[in-house]
Structure formats: structure tokens, C-alpha cells
Amino acid sequence: MNRPATIPAQTCRDAPILKQRGQREVFCGLTGIIWLHRKMQDAFFLVVGSRTCAHLLQSAAGVMIFAEPRFGTAILEEGDLAGMADAHDELDREVARLLARRPDIRQLFLVGSCPSEVIKLDLARAAERLTVEHAPHVRVLNYSGSGIETTFTQGEDACLASMVPVLPATQARELLLVGALPDVVEDQAVKLLSEMGIGPIRVLPAPRSAEMPGIGENVVYALLQPFLGDTAAALDRRGARMISAPFPFGEEGTTAWLRAIADEFGVDDETFDRVTAAPRARARKAVAAAAETLAGKSIFFFPDSQLEIPFARFLIRECGMEAIEIGAPYIHKGLVGPDMDLIPAGPTISEGQDVDLQLDRCRAARPDLTVCGLGLANPLEAEGLTTKWAIELVFTPVHFYEQAGDLAALFARPLRRRALLKLEAAE
Amino acid sequence: MKLTVWTYEGPPHVGAMRVATGMKGLHYVLHAPQGDTYADLLFTMIERRDHRPPVTYTTFEGRDLGADTAGIFKTACMDAYERFRPQALIVGASCTAELIQDDPGGLAEAMDIPVPVIALELPSYQRKEGFGTDETFYQIVKALARPMARTPEISCNILGPVALGFRHRDDIEEVRSLLWEMGIAVNVVAPLGATPEQITTLGQAHFNVMLYPEHAETACRHLEKVCDQPYTKTVPLGVGATHDFVAEVAALAGVEPRKDLSRLRQPWWSKSVDSTYLTGKRVFLFGDATHVKAAARIARDEMGFEVVGMGCYNREFARDIRALAKDYGLTALITDDYLEVEKAIEEAAPEMILGTQMERHIGKRLGIPCAVISAPVHVQDFPARYSPQMGWEGANVIFDTWIHPLVMGLEEHLLHMFREDFEFHDEAGPSHHGGHAPKPVAEPGAPVAETARPAQDAQDDAAPGSTGGDVMVWLEDAEKELKKIPFFVRGKARRNTEKFAAEQGVTEISIDTLYEAKAHYAR
Ligand code: SF4
Ligand code: SF4
Numbered sequence: 025m026n027r028p029a030t031i032p033a034q035t036c037r038d039a040p041i042l043k044q045r046g047q048r049e050v051f052c053g054l055t056g057i058i059w060l061h062r063k064m065q066d067a068f069f070l071v072v073g074s075r076t077c078a079h080l081l082q083s084a085a086g087v088m089i090f091a092e093p094r095f096g097t098a099i100l101e102e103g104d105l106a107g108m109a110d111a112h113d114e115l116d117r118e119v120a121r122l123l124a125r126r127p128d129i130r131q132l133f134l135v136g137s138c139p140s141e142v143i144k145l146d147l148a149r150a151a152e153r154l155t156v157e158h159a160p161h162v163r164v165l166n167y168s169g170s171g172i173e174t175t176f177t178q179g180e181d182a183c184l185a186s187m188v189p190v191l192p193a194t195q196a197r198e199l200l201l202v203g204a205l206p207d208v209v210e211d212q213a214v215k216l217l218s219e220m221g222i223g224p225i226r227v228l229p230a231p232r233s234a235e236m237p238g239i240g241e242n243v244v245y246a247l248l249q250p251f252l253g254d255t256a257a258a259l260d261r262r263g264a265r266m267i268s269a270p271f272p273f274g275e276e277g278t279t280a281w282l283r284a285i286a287d288e289f290g291v292d293d294e295t296f297d298r299v300t301a302a303p304r305a306r307a308r309k310a311v312a313a314a315a316e317t318l319a320g321k322s323i324f325f326f327p328d329s330q331l332e333i334p335f336a337r338f339l340i341r342e343c344g345m346e347a348i349e350i351g352a353p354y355i356h357k358g359l360v361g362p363d364m365d366l367i368p369a370g371p372t373i374s375e376g377q378d379v380d381l382q383l384d385r386c387r388a389a390r391p392d393l394t395v396c397g398l399g400l401a402n403p404l405e406a407e408g409l410t411t412k413w414a415i416e417l418v419f420t421p422v423h424f425y426e427q428a429g430d431l432a433a434l435f436a437r438p439l440r441r442r443a444l445l446k447l448e449a450a451e
Numbered sequence: 452m453k454l455t456v457w458t459y460e461g462p463p464h465v466g467a468m469r470v471a472t473g474m475k476g477l478h479y480v481l482h483a484p485q486g487d488t489y490a491d492l493l494f495t496m497i498e499r500r501d502h503r504p505p506v507t508y509t510t511f512e513g514r515d516l517g518a519d520t521a522g523i524f525k526t527a528c529m530d531a532y533e534r535f536r537p538q539a540l541i542v543g544a545s546c547t548a549e550l551i552q553d554d555p556g557g558l559a560e561a562m563d564i565p566v567p568v569i570a571l572e573l574p575s576y577q578r579k580e581g582f583g584t585d586e587t588f589y590q591i592v593k594a595l596a597r598p599m600a601r602t603p604e605i606s607c608n609i610l611g612p613v614a615l616g617f618r619h620r621d622d623i624e625e626v627r628s629l630l631w632e633m634g635i636a637v638n639v640v641a642p643l644g645a646t647p648e649q650i651t652t653l654g655q656a657h658f659n660v661m662l663y664p665e666h667a668e669t670a671c672r673h674l675e676k677v678c679d680q681p682y683t684k685t686v687p688l689g690v691g692a693t694h695d696f697v698a699e700v701a702a703l704a705g706v707e708p709r710k711d712l713s714r715l716r717q718p719w720w721s722k723s724v725d726s727t728y729l730t731g732k733r734v735f736l737f738g739d740a741t742h743v744k745a746a747a748r749i750a751r752d753e754m755g756f757e758v759v760g761m762g763c764y765n766r767e768f769a770r771d772i773r774a775l776a777k778d779y780g781l782t783a784l785i786t787d788d789y790l791e792v793e794k795a796i797e798e799a800a801p802e803m804i805l806g807t808q809m810e811r812h813i814g815k816r817l818g819i820p821c822a823v824i825s826a827p828v829h830v831q832d833f834p835a836r837y838s839p840q841m842g843w844e845g846a847n848v849i850f851d852t853w854i855h856p857l858v859m860g861l862e863e864h865l866l867h868m869f870r871e872d873f874e875f876h877d878e879a880g881p882s883h884h885g886g887h888a889p890k891p892v893a894e895p896g897a898p899v900a901e902t903a904r905p906a907q908d909a910q911d912d913a914a915p916g917s918t919g920g921d922v923m924v925w926l927e928d929a930e931k932e933l934k935k936i937p938f939f940v941r942g943k944a945r946r947n948t949e950k951f952a953a954e955q956g957v958t959e960i961s962i963d964t965l966y967e968a969k970a971h972y973a974r
Contacts, residue, residue: 047527048510052486070454074546074575079461080489098452102576105550114452122454138484138547141513171486172513172547380534399491399503406501 036333037364039373041355046378049399050327050353052171053179054135055084059419060183061094063204064229066130068122069095071169072115072147073137084415094129096122100139111145112153119154123162130161130233133183136168163190163233175353177251177329177418180204184228187236188258191228194238199285200264201227202255203248206421213248213272213424216282219299220291228255239264246285248272248423250363251330253356270362273331274338274428275307280362303425310429311342317436319344321392327351327377328397328414333360335395335417335431337367343432347371348389351382393439410438457789457809459764459827463573464545465490466583470591470666471541472504472614476646477591478537480528482520482548482555485510497830498615507531509548521553525562528555532564539595539647540564541587543571567647569594579787581665581739581765584613588642589669595647598678599654605704606636608656610671610682611663612643617742617826618840619643619663625842626662626687629697633706642666654678658703662686662841664741665765688745690717690753690846715843717850721753729854733943735760735801737784737792737810738825740768742840744775746805746824749849751779760799762786764807789813800942803857808832819942820856824849923949925960932962947972 054077057069071077078097085093098118104111115134123129132154134147151166158164167186169179184202199222201213214225226237228245237243241263247256250271260266269284270277279300286296323345325332332352339345349372357364364373374382379400386394387407394404394411401411412435422431464481471479472494481487488508494500509527511520532540542555556570569590573583588610609626612619623640630637638656639649653659653674659682661671671682681703687696694710701708720726734756736743740763750756762784763772769785776783784795793813796804804810804821808829814821823832824840839845925933929948936944944965951968952960 046510046530047488047508048485049488049491050485051489052484054486055489072452075455075458075460075462075579076464076487076546076575078455078458079465080486082457083489083493093456096454096456099455100452100576102574104452105576111452118452118454138486139550142516142547142550170513171484172511172516175485380530397492398496399488400495402495402499402501403503 034369035365036350036367036369036371036373037357037361039369039371042372042374043376044374044378044381045376046381048175048327048353048377049379049397050377051084051176051397052080052138053169053174053176053182054080054137054171055176056169056179056183057081057095057135058085060180060204060229064131064231064233065094066128066232067094067133068126068129068131069133069135070119070122071095071097071135071137072140072145073097073100073135074139075099077137077139094126100143105143111143112150115145115150116154116157119158119164123158130163132158132162132164133186134164134166135179135183136166136170136173138170138172141168141170141172165190175327175330177249177331178254178353180249181252181254184252185254185258187229188239188255188262191236191239191262193262194240195242196224196238196240197242198237198244199223199225199289200237200239200243200245200259201225201248202245202252202259204229205248205423207231209421209423209427212426216299216303216424217285220282220286220289220295222285222289222291244285244288246281247359249331250334250356250360253359256359268358268362270337270366271334271360272423273334273431274342275304275311275425276342276366277334277338277363278307278424278428279304300425307425307428311432314429314432314436315343317439318432320346321439322346322348322389323435324348324386324389324391324394325350325352326379326382326386326394326396326400326414327353327374328395329418330354330360331414331417332395333367334363336371337363338428338431339435340367342428343435345393345435348391349374349382349385351375351377353377393435395435410442412438455788459787459789459807459809460580461490461493462546462575463578463580463583463586464543464571464575465493466580466585467541467543467571467573467587468494468504468506469580469584469613469615470587470642471506472500473612473616473643474505474591474641474645474647476538476648477505478531478535478540479504479506480524480531480540480542480555480559481506481508481545482524482543482553483508483510483545484512484547487545487547494614497828498833499830500614504614505535505537511548516551520548520551521558524553524555524558528559528562528564532566537566537647539567539569539591541569541571541591543573544575546575549575567594579765581767584666585669588613588666589673591642591647591650592653592670593673595650596653596674596678597651599652601657602636602638602655604636605634605706606638606656607658607660607700607704608638608653608680609640609660609662611661611665611667612640613663613666614643615826616643616663616666617823617828617832618838618845621837621839622662622841622845624837625839625845626660629687629693629710629842630660630700632711633697633701633704633709635700635704635706654680656680658682660700664768665739686741686745687841688742688845689749689849690715690843691748692745693842693846710843712843715846717753717843717846720847720850721755726755726854729857730755732756732803732857733759733799733801734803734805735796735799735810736824737762737764737796737804737806739763739765739807740772742825743772747775747779749846750805753846754850754853756803759801760784760795762792762795793817800946802940802943803853805853817942822853822856923952923958923960926962929960929962929965932965944969 136147147166151164154164165186167182230236239262243264246267267284269281272278272281336347336350351374355375401413421427494504509523542559559568661682674680685696685699687693697708736746743763764787773783804814805824811821948968
């Protein structure tokens with residue numbers, strides 16, 4: 025009874041994927057630093073890049089300027105580009121200066137950018153060298169957040185994947201939850217699972233470097249986000265095993281996700297129902313309120329955060345919406361396959377984009393709601409479409425039962441607002 | 452390599468975007484990776500533009516690098532021309548594409564695109580956004596404008612307003628009306644709102660109004676040379692500068708300096724008795740050079756403030772600001788390092804900051820009121836209402852804007868009298884600010900950052916007033932007494948007391964020291 029009852033015969037998993045090659049309108053992986061640095065409280069993210077990279081971080085951070093945030097950009101200058109040898113020296117100097125000034129830093133991530141990659145600045149080598157230099161106080165890792173290798177949320181994936189090889193080994197039978205979520209949401213998940221008797225539960229990334237989880241053959245892990253493909257591969261290489269499930273959005277997604285973990289740990293139906301019944305009912309009730317606005321409305325997703333497919337599944341199945349196009353920067357069926365299984369065939373599934381052609385399709389379809397990036401939202405509103413900017417969906421707690429209603433409400437609000445505003449003469 | 456946290460200026464191609472987005476009928480093909488498309492949101496979100504910026508990004512990927520990034524550029528260029536049919540194209544590279552050296556200019560030129568193609572060389576690793584606007588506008592003007600017969604009536608161009616400018620939209624209207632009052636026609640306003648076709652007619656005007664030197668100085672110099680057009684040097688920000696501007700324009704145009712002052716209220720508002728409390732308010736100025744220069748004059752001469760610090764982030768104008776600061780008995784702060792600005796403000800302990808959105812954050816942290824006078828600005832600095840900075844109405848707007856964050860005259864007294872009152876108490880801040888009351892002044896010695904402050908910094912902070920090696924301590928009683936002083940003057944009191952103590956060679960500050968200092972500085 026707890027498993028989704030009807031699996032549509034013809035699902036999205038088998039639908040052809042539209043792939044177009046043109047301008048993409050998506051952030052690069054550096055953007056993940058904005059939430060990662062809040063989650064990992066003793067980490068510093070040092071982008072080795074250009075003024076553009078610094079400006080991107082600042083523009084994406086927007087509403088949260090901190091005095092001295094735990095991220096910064098080492099801006100490459102003319103001199104660094106001329107000779108490679110001194111770029112490493114310069115980096116060492118900047119890192120030494122930073123660490124001397126910020127004794128609270130225990131993990132330093134050197135984050136590669138397009139410029140550092142084009143000039144082939146070897147940050148892996150730099151990280152090794154700096155780890156030795158600053159051991160044992162600080163561990164230095166590196167990953168790429170560049171726009172030529174990563175899109176938006178892939179930055180988190182690259183970051184977490186870079187941590188996996190240095191996690192301690194363990195033989196313990198543990199559950200590992202993977203993905204940087206707001207504490208309040210993470211706590212809810214841990215509570216639900218603990219009440220079923222599942223444990224010990226560890227999380228990656230841990231808030232502090234000293235609390236990093238161990239990894240080994242007896243560890244099973246569940247992803248919290250659909251964009252953690254490289255992290256999953258790295259965990260697999262360390263012998264851990266993934267519990268595959270739809271992602272925990274909405275009542276149905278959360279139940280399916282919890283159920284998959286519960287099955288792995290041999291939790292009986294009665295226990296499962298006892299723990300989940302009340303929050304499930306609450307989630308259904310909260311979603312129903314927003315679904316009144318959403319039911320029967322059409323939706324069009326521009327690619328942005330990789331959350332598009334699980335969100336579409338939630339909106340179609342739990343809110344009664346109808347998807348016209350579901351676009352994602354890339355589609356990793358090993359991760360989002362279970363969600364795709366739940367979406368009846370019909371909507372166009374697109375991967376990557378040619379933004380001008382996609383805009384043409386969107387204008388022709390005139391969806392009731394368009395989910396897109398900040399660069400497109402106002403221009404589409406001005407053309408009379410109703411939009412939801414995608415980045416808010418990444419920055420807001422939307423996982424699990426207690427946030428299911430909030431998730432639905434985020435999509436409902438633009439529609440409600442449009443219905444509310446009366447800006448013409450009364451007549 | 453330089454570690455940067457927050458920046459006042461973006462890269463130079465963002466400057467080029469500000470010119471392109473301001474114009475109509477121009478398209479920018481930018482060789483850049485996908486992440487660089489973030490720049491669109493500056494315009495669509497911060498400025499609430501209802502159109503996408505006219506920019507096509509090639510969004511090449513890592514796997515294209517060894518292959519054919521030049522081919523990707525050419526395809527993007529052709530597609531952009533076909534789709535948008537602009538009157539002219541500008542092409543260039545962002546920081547990443549600059550490294551792969553595809554030469555967008557050369558590629559585009561070889562493509563036989565039937566409209567002018569203007570190549571931009573914007574050195575991303577040396578220059579910044581301000582250079583980008585000025586250089587881009589100059590290249591467009593250089594490519595398109597030619598000497599031509601003057602208009603029969605006296606006319607001028609208004610040069611410099613761009614997209615994402617601080618109140619550029621409204622400044623144009625205000626300056627138009629100043630010119631109209633003198634019977635001078637406006638030939639073209641550019642870049643904001645101009646088409647490439649209109650740029651070709653710049654030469655018709657009799658002279659140019661250089662509205663924002665940051666964005667138009669090179670173009671104005673070029674037009675002076677090529678089209679023999681003189682240009683104005685005064686920027687009409689503030690009452691005095693607007694009078695000067697009118698005089699300068701009248702001289703250039705050979706017309707009467709006619710002005711309609713019926714809407715100008717600032718001088719009376721400043722003279723009226725309620726404004727007495729503004730006298731000697733200590734203000735710190737930071738922003739772009741043009742706005743800081745103007746603000747310094749307004750602050751001192753038109754508001755009666757005391758300027759206790761000033762600086763700018765655009766090094767191109769460092770010399771001007773240094774000279775100006777000298778006139779005010781100050782040393783200019785020329786930096787684009789946010790932390791340096793914060794430190795200088797903390798040390799100067801002003802009663803108000805006149806700055807950019809960055810200083811607004813500094814003010815929030817330090818509990819010092821802040822009014823915004825310059826870009827970079829945020830969404831709330833693009834108001835729906837008419838809100839110019841220039842001309843007569845601009846002077847009125849500036850008066851209102853600058854006094855808004857302050858505690859008003861009568862309220863100041865009430866705060867002194869009823870310090871413990873629930874409504875007037877210290878931490879409430881100015882009563883007209885509702886929920887947005889500033890935090891109580893952070894004591895310079897207290898850790899204000901949310902993150903742990905490094906030990907060395909904390910030491911620097913401990914005694915900002917101390918001059919030598921000897922450490923100055925506040926005795927407990929004196930510290931308590933200091934807390935009784937309302938928040939908006941507490942910083943000043945602390946600073947003055949410490950300065951006084953240092954001069955007297957006193958290392959322990961007692962209540963007596965506090966009041967001796969008060970008497971010493973009494974005005
Ligand atoms: S508080 Fe600062 S970052 Fe936030 S919207 Fe305002 S200006 Fe922007
Ligand atoms: S796309 Fe590349 S150059 Fe642009 S901000 Fe991202 S990492 Fe930096």
C-alpha cells in the first residue's frame with residue numbers, strides 16, 4: 025500500500041530526449057558555493073579564477089552579503105597568465121595569508137574555474153602540496169566549478185565527490201545521507217528514519233570536518249538531490265551501495281524514498297506506517313491547499329538545477345499539473361530514472377538547450393507556468409507568461425513531508441498573484 | 452593573484468553589456484562559457500528590465516576547447532544576426548575566451564555580415580567594468596559617428612547614461628528640462644535608448660553634455676577631435692553644480708543661462724530651522740568618483756555636514772579624488788577592497804555613510820545609517836517613482852534621501868531625555884524606520900563579524916583612537932556612561948574621547964576623561 029500503486033505503462037524514462045546545441049542559459053558550478061559554505065562551517069572555498077567568477081558569486085549571493093564570507097576568489101592577473109611557475113607560488117602565498125588570517129578554517133577547497141582550466145593550472149597538484157604544507161590543521165581539496173565542465177548544481181556534486189576519497193574507512197553498517205540540505209530538513213529526515221529504528225545515520229557533507237562520515241562496504245547511501253552523480257560514483261568506488269528511489273519531494277516522493285531505505289533495513293510495514301502516517305497526512309493536506317491553484321494548469325521547465333524531473337513528477341502526480349516540456353541541463357537516468365518511471369509519457373523531455381529555440385517553443389505553447397532562470401523570468405512575464413524563478417527552489421527548504429506544502433506553494437504563488445492583481449480600470 | 456571577496460566592479464565585458472543593453476538595435480555576441488550568462492540577471496532582476504539583454508553567448512564547453520571554438524563563435528554570430536537583425540553588432544570575448552585567442556573581431560569581419568561589426572578588445576585581466584562601458588561606447592562612436600552639418604537650431608547630445616546606472620533614467624529627463632529652459636534641443640541621448648543609426652548622427656549636434664565621465668569621457672574626447680564638438684565638464688549634481696552646469700552650457704552654446712527655479716526646494720529645506728540638527732553631521736563618502744565628488748560639495752556646502760572620509764573604487768579617477776580630498780583636509784581612500792573600506796569607516800566612526808550598496812551593508816553591520824549615492828546599487832535603488840539625482844529636482848531628492856536615514860531633529864532631543872523609554876530607547880533606531888531600525892552602534896572593539904575575527908585584526912580594532920604603542924583602556928564606569936549616550940552619537944563620543952585621551956597622554960579613560968573630552972570638543 026505504501027508503494028506507488030500505479031506505474032504508468034508508458035513512462036518518461038523511455039521517451040525520446042530532445043537534444044539541441046546552442047546557447048545555454050544556466051549558471052556554472054561555482055554557484056553551489058553559495059549554499060555549501062553555509063553548510064560546512066569550517067570550510068573555505070577559494071575560487072581560482074577571474075573577476076567574472078567573483079562577480080558571478082556576488083550576483084548569485086545577492087541577498088546575503090556577509091562581512092567576511094567563507095569564500096573568495098583568487099583573481100588571476102596578467103602576470104599569472106604569463107608564466108605558470110609563479111601562478112603556483114602566488115596561490116601558495118594567497119593561501120598562506122588566508123589561513124593565517126582565518127584560523128577557524130579546517131578545510132580549504134580550491135575551486136577550479138574556466139580560466140584556471142584553460143591555462144591548465146593544476147589545482148590537484150596544488151591541493152596535495154598545500155595539504156602537506158598546512159597539515160594537520162587544514163586539509164586542502166580541489167574540484168572544478170567551471171562553466172566549461174559543470175552547470176549550476178553540478179558544483180555541489182563535484183565538491184562532495186572530491187571529499188569521498190579522503191573519508192575514513194569503516195566496516196560499520198551505516199546509512200549515509202548525501203547532499204547539503206538545510207539543517208531543519210536534514211533533522212526531519214534523520215528523525216523519521218531513526219523512529220523506524222534505522223541507524224546509525226551519517227550525513228555528507230557534515231557541518232564540520234571532524235564529523236565526516238566513514239565509508240566502506242557495509243555503508244548504504246541515499247541521495248538527497250538528483251544532481252549527485254559523480255559523488256555516487258565515487259561512493260560506489262569506495263564499496264558503498266546506493267539505495268535507488270524517487271527523490272523525497274512531496275508526499276509520494278518522500279514516502280517512496282523512505283520506503284526504499286526502510287526495505288533495505290528490514291523495517292516492517294506496521295512500523296513504517298506508524299512513523300509516517302501523521303506526517304503523510306499533513307503533507308497531503310498542505311499540498312491539497314496549493315493544488316487547488318495548480319490542478320489542470322500546464323507547466324514548462326527550462327533547464328536549471330537538475331531538480332526539474334523530480335519536481336515535474338511531484339507537480340503532475342500530486343498537484344494535477346500537466347507538463348508540456350521538462351528540460352534539464354543533463355539527464356542521468358541512473359539517478360532520476362525512478363522519478364521518470366512515475367511520469368506518464370507525453371511531455372517533451374529535453375536535455376541541454378538552445379535557449380532561443382526553447383523560448384520559441386515556450387511562447388508557442390503558452391504554458392500557464394514557466395519555470396526558468398532569473399535572466400528569463402521578467403522578459404517572459406512581460407510577454408504575458410507567468411513564471412517561477414528556479415533558483416528559489418534551490419535555496420528554499422523543499423524536501424520531505426513537512427515542506428511538501430511549501431514546495432507546492434512556491435509554484436502556486438505566481439499563479440495566485442497573477443489572479444490577484446487588478447491593474448486595469450474598474451470600468 | 453589577488454584574493455577578492457566582494458567587488459565594486461564586474462569584468463569589462465559586463466561594462467560592454469551595460470552599453471549594449473542600454474541601446475536599441477544593437478546586438479552583442481560574446482564568446483564566453485555558460486556560467487557567464489549570470490550577467491543577464493543583473494539587468495532583468497536588479498533593474499527589472501522586461502527584455503533579455505541583447506547578448507548572445509557562445510557557451511562553449513571543455514570538450515570544444517581542442518576542437519572548434521571558433522566555429523561555435525561563427526555559428527552563434529550568424530544565428531544572432533539572422534534572429535535579431537540588429538543595425539550593428541559588437542563582438543568580443545569574456546575572460547575565458549580571451550585566453551583561447553579565437554579573435555572574435557577577425558572572425559566576425561570575415562563573415563560578410565551586412566551591418567557594421569564592431570570588435571571590442573577588453574583586457575579582462577587588467578581592467579574592469581567601468582573601463583568596459585567607456586571603451587565600448589567609444590568604439591561604437593568611433594565606428595559610426597562622422598562629422599556632419601550642424602542642426603540649424605542649437606542642439607547637443609547627452610552622453611553617458613547606460614543600463615544599470617544609478618538613476619540614469621531620471622537624470623536624463625532632468626537634464627533635458629535644464630536644456631529646454633535654455634532653448635537647446637537634444638539631438639541624441641546615448642548610449643541609453645539610442646540606436647546605432649542615431650549614433651551616426653551624433654555629429655549634427657553643436658556640443659556634447661558629458662553626463663557621466665565614467666562612461667563617456669573617451670567618446671567625448673574623440674568627438675571633440677573628430678567632430679569638433681566641445682563638451683561639458685560639470686556634472687549637474689547638487690544645487691551649486693547645477694547652477695555651474697547651466698552657466699557652462701550657456702557659454703558653450705552662446706545662449707542666456709535661463710533657469711526655472713520654481714521647483715527647487717532644497718535651499719529652503721536646508722535653511723529652515725528644523726535642519727539645524729544636520730549641522731556638522733559627520734559623513735563618510737565612498738562610490739564612483741563622479742558621485743563622490745558631487746556628494747562632497749553637497750555635503751559640505753549645501754547640507755552643512757562635515758566630511759570625515761572620502762574615496763572611490765575606480766582607479767581611473769584616483770588623481771581627481773586625491774586632489775579633492777586634500778581640499779577637505781583628508782586622505783583619499785582609493786581601493787576596490789570592501790574590507791579596506793569597512794575598516795576606514797569603522798575608524799572614522801561617521802554618523803552617516805554616503806556610499807554604494809556595499810557601504811549599505813557596512814552600515815548595517817556597524818549600525819551606521821547609510822544613503823546610497825552611487826553604483827553599484829541594488830534592486831531597491833531602481834524606484835518606480837521619478838527620482839533623479841541631477842538638476843533641481845535631483846537636489847530635492849538628494850536632500851530627502853540623505854536625511855531619511857538620520858534621527859530627526861526633535862527626536863534627537865527626545866532620545867537624550869528619555870533614554871530608557873520603551874519607544875525612544877536606544878536600540879529602536881530612528882522611529883520612522885519601523886522594522887528596519889538599524890542595530891545599535893557596534894562598539895569598534897566588539898567583534899562585529901559573524902565569523903570569528905582573526906586575533907590580529909581584533910587587536911587593531913581594540914583601540915582605534917590610540918596613536919602609539921600604549922594601550923588605552925576604558926574603565927568600567929566610563930564604558931557604562933558611554934552606553935548611555937544614544938547610539939547615533941556614541942561612535943563619535945568614543946572616538947573623540949580616545950583622541951583626546953591620546954593627546955593628553957592618558958591611558959585609562961574614566962568618566963572624567965569622557966566629559967573633559969566632551970567639553971573639549973564642544974561646538
Ligand atoms: S539588503 Fe543588500 S543584497 Fe539585499 S537586496 Fe538589499 S542591497 Fe541587495
Ligand atoms: S563560467 Fe567560468 S569564467 Fe564564468 S563565472 Fe563560471 S567559472 Fe568563472
